[in-house]
Amino acid sequence: MKVTVSVIKADIGGFVGHSDAHPDCLCTADSALARAKEKGLLIDYHVTKCGDDLQLIMTHQKGENNGDIHEMAWDTFVECTEVAKKLKLYGAGQDLLTDAFSGNIKGMGPGAAEMEFEERVSEPIVVFMADKTSSGAWNMPLYKMFADPFNTIGLVIAENMHQGFKFEVHDVKESKKITFKTPEEIYDMLVFIGAANRYPVKAVYTLSGEIAASSSTQKLAFLAGRYVGKDDPVCIVRCQGAFPAVGEALEPFAKPYLVEGWMRGSHYGPLMPVSVAQSQPTRFDGPPRVTALGFQLSEGRLVGPRDFFADVSYDQARQKANDMAYMMREHGPFEPHRLPLDEMEYTTMPQVSRKLESRFEAI
Numbered sequence: 346m347k348v349t350v351s352v353i354k355a356d357i358g359g360f361v362g363h364s365d366a367h368p369d370c371l372c373t374a375d376s377a378l379a380r381a382k383e384k385g386l387l388i389d390y391h392v393t394k395c396g397d398d399l400q401l402i403m404t405h406q407k408g409e410n411n412g413d414i415h416e417m418a419w420d421t422f423v424e425c426t427e428v429a430k431k432l433k434l435y436g437a438g439q440d441l442l443t444d445a446f447s448g449n450i451k452g453m454g455p456g457a458a459e460m461e462f463e464e465r466v467s468e469p470i471v472v473f474m475a476d477k478t479s480s481g482a483w484n485m486p487l488y489k490m491f492a493d494p495f496n497t498i499g500l501v502i503a504e505n506m507h508q509g510f511k512f513e514v515h516d517v518k519e520s521k522k523i524t525f526k527t528p529e530e531i532y533d534m535l536v537f538i539g540a541a542n543r544y545p546v547k548a549v550y551t552l553s554g555e556i557a558a559s560s561s562t563q564k565l566a567f568l569a570g571r572y573v574g575k576d577d578p579v580c581i582v583r584c585q586g587a588f589p590a591v592g593e594a595l596e597p598f599a600k601p602y603l604v605e606g607w608m609r610g611s612h613y614g615p616l617m618p619v620s621v622a623q624s625q626p627t628r629f630d631g632p633p634r635v636t637a638l639g640f641q642l643s644e645g646r647l648v649g650p651r652d653f654f655a656d657v658s659y660d661q662a663r664q665k666a667n668d669m670a671y672m673m674r675e676h677g678p679f680e681p682h683r684l685p686l687d688e689m690e691y692t693t694m695p696q697v698s699r700k701l702e703s704r705f706e707a708i
């Protein structure tokens with residue numbers, strides 16, 4: 346049977362500050378999705394959080410970009426925002442950029458990753474969710490999962506993976522996309538996806554066109570025309586068989602790497618793999634976090650989750666991320682901890698420059 350997995354997320358208010366999602370908001374979202382399931386709109390759902398982001402993981406048969414599903418998710422965020430407002434949570438309704446739903450949740454603030462496929466005899470999927478970072482955060486792990494034999498041995502020794510994959514890469518500034526075939530075009534592709542903030546990997550496909558991975562790529566700052574929080578992206582990866590084994594999909598996160606985000610969305614910091622319970626940023630509003638929930642689909646039913654990073658084998662990654670956090674923090678307001686001027690989400694440069702304009706002299 347054909348199933349659509351939709352992961353739609355929004356920051357509708359933080360508890361405390363920008364750190365965590367409030368249990369009452371999670372409960373409200375759960376009841377809203379339970380009603381949608383009762384009505385038959387959803388096959389199944391799982392409500393969770395990653396830091397201050399409310400995550401709706403849903404299955405249905407309506408396909409991607411479906412107006413009914415998106416509207417129901419939007420209404421759920423609106424209802425949760427009411428709860429957040431009553432509790433005076435921080436930044437209540439932060440990611441809801443418009444007043445009324447207009448057909449598709451994309452471009453309205455919330456992030457969405459969706460994929461439709463024919464459910465296999467056994468269909469394991471992993472949903473990755475990150476807080477205090479942006480959509481380009483998936484570029485390196487997706488490259489490793491689907492194109493790096495040092496990460497994914499299946500690319501070398503599994504007959505059904507040996508022919509490689511296709512990567513759909515977006516240019517979020519100029520709103521265009523291009524598809525690269527790996528391994529043949531990895532050098533060309535890396536020119537682009539190495540600049541992860543501008544060229545996020547939107548999706549990965551097998552050569553026969555089967556969807557393998559799908560990520561959210563919206564840029565809140567472009568949508569709102571001002572800083573409204575980092576994009577805190579999500580990504581769905583299908584596993585086993587012609588796709589990476591679950592362990593190959595999780596492996597990139599064993600080596601923490603630097604991503605954009607962290608305090609005020611204006612710093613580089615290590616992406617730390619954590620359990621859902623440990624997903625709330627603390628130190629300097631971070632460091633950026635990533636969670637991974639695994640499900641087996643059964644006729645669209647979400648059997649799970651398994652909280653993969655709640656495991657001792659990621660202890661060392663967490664330790665390393667903490668060490669990297671100390672190293673980066675030592676730079677204080679200096680680059681390369683602070684982002685370059687044009688990448689920073691907050692800046693006082695225009696005001697300070699204006700104030701000091703008359704004091705600048707030619708040299």
Ligand code: F6R
Nearest residue numbers: 363477574575607608609610630
């Ligand atoms: C980063 C983030 C936080 C806030 C910071 C200041 O994505 O959400 O680091 O930027 O806590 O928040 P405001 O400006 O809301 O006081």
Ligand code: MG
Nearest residue numbers: 356359363397
């Ligand atoms: Mg927030």
Ligand code: MG
Nearest residue numbers: 397398476577
């Ligand atoms: Mg967030």
